[in-house]
Amino acid sequence: MLESVKIARRQSEIRQQLSELVGKPSPTEDETRSMETLDAEYRTNETRYRAALIAEDTERREAGADLETRAGREWEDLVQGFELRQVALALSEGRNLDGRTAEVVEELRSQGGYRGVPVPWAALEVRNTVSSGTPDPISTRPIIDRLFPESVAGRMGAQMISIDAGAVEWPVTTSAVSAGWAATEGGNVAGPTQYTTADRALKPDHNLGVQMRITRKALQQSGAALEAAIRRDMQGAMGAAMDRATFLGTGADGQPLGVITGAATYGITVTEVDALASWAAFRAAVTAFMVANAATGPAAIRALIRPELWDYLDGDLITGTAVSEWDRLTAHIPSGNIAMSSNALAALAGDVLASSALLTTATSGVSPVFVGAWGAVDVIRDPFTDAQSGGLRITALATMDVTVARPVQLRVLTGLETAVSGG
Structure with missing residues (x-):
């Protein structure tokens, strides 16, 4: 299980316990100390959660790149043989x-x-x-x-x-979009230049x-x-x-x-x-x-x-x-x-x-x-x-x-x- 998921589950448990404690009109000393402990753990977990997301994001990117190229590598290995x-x-x-x-x-x-x-x-x-x-x-x-x-x-x-x-x-882009300066304060920049493309077709007509x-x-x-x-x-x-x-x-x-x-x-x-x-x-x-x-x-x-x-x-x-x-x-x-x-x-x-x-x-x-x-x-x-x-x-x-x-x-x-x- 991912560390971020574990932390998120723990945060949910802490929130549930705190909701039970704060609902009491006159908590005991032990319950007050428990609220302080849970509050400190919650703040610490927030920092850990952000760090876990950053680390796991890198892992997800690497895993995604591997999935994208794995099929190509497997096919290349087959063709090599x-x-x-x-x-x-x-x-x-x-x-x-x-x-x-x-x-x-x-x-x-x-x-x-x-x-x-x-x-x-x-x-x-x-x-x-x-x-x-x-x-x-x-x-x-x-x-x-x-x-x-x-x-x-x-x-x-x-x-x-x-x-x-x-x-x-x-x-393929064929337009020549250009930039232009505003002539006066509050004036408009150069007018819009149309962005155009040309389609280069490949057709199966030649054997x-x-x-x-x-x-x-x-x-x-x-x-x-x-x-x-x-x-x-x-x-x-x-x-x-x-x-x-x-x-x-x-x-x-x-x-x-x-x-x-x-x-x-x-x-x-x-x-x-x-x-x-x-x-x-x-x-x-x-x-x-x-x-x-x-x-x-x-x-x-x-x-x-x-x-x-x-x-x-x-x-x-x-x-x-x-x-x-x-x-x-x-x-x-x-x-x-x-x-x-x-x-x-x-x-x-x-x-x-x-x-x-x-x-x-x-x-x-x-x-x-x-x-x-x-x-x-x-x-x-x-x-x-x-x-x-x-x-x-x-x-x-x-x-x-x-x-x-x-x-x-x-x-x-x-x-x-x-x-x-x-x-």
Whole structure:
């Protein structure tokens, strides 16, 4: 029993005894002394009661926080023990799932419809093994709020949102509420500014799939080797496709509308540099971020460039010095904030080869890009197509979408020339 409850009960008993004593017109000396003793105990208990409430409030907060996170920790523990090897064997041989793998599959099926075996997104993440070779499944990222560890979208600050079913909208503030001084004594301050929001919708309209052929030899290999191979293949193929769609998705042929391709639709500022790439071009964009109150400085900016642009900037030395344009760039934007990818950005093109770059920043904890993933990865078996060779085909299906939170948190630079002739 809580100490505060015990004290409250004792206070109630004291009040009852005092009410009996004070009702007597002429109490005896013993009754008078008893009233004084009870009164002193009551005052002391009041202090103890307040102290007990303060102490127990901290305990309640800690217990509440534990209850809020316990379900997430229990689910993470289950997913850490998920074995893709069991999924492959269940699809190929009809073997029953067991252990934590069976619990995860049963939970996912209870929340959504799947034609095959549902696989949680976290199961595709890289896991470490101990030197003895015994699997020790340790997830390197949280279950929901991050993309795959090597994802370019994750490095650029995109947030992965797990959605059970239906479309989801994220209201984002778009108004510019400002403060104003009263011009005179007793005068009114600046008039009311309307507070507005824009809804950024994520809809389950885009399905991503990968097909894998598992040969009979692969099926006969050791469990750990097969699981690692399947995980690497699924992660690599789906991660690359998700990255490319996040930035270069066409919005047609089943693809979501990517950030760079849909810059005009999303309202993202596009700056046409059309000159030799340099730190000055990036500096102008960083300055625009700060003027718009979207970033506090260059260190808050993330940049996505092509490897060819890095090659040019690193070799472009300032006259009379050993300092390159790349050195100037990384002196302001940390190198850890710069991602290089030939998959997420279009190839160099033009008479003078030029590329694009994307700059992002997170404002007030709001990610610049949302990537929605519905449910889990649906794994479906096809034992017939490769039946003659004893093989198995597995199709993994995922539903995802991309949207931009606030366009002011992104900027696209085009026409960053590398002074290499395309002819």
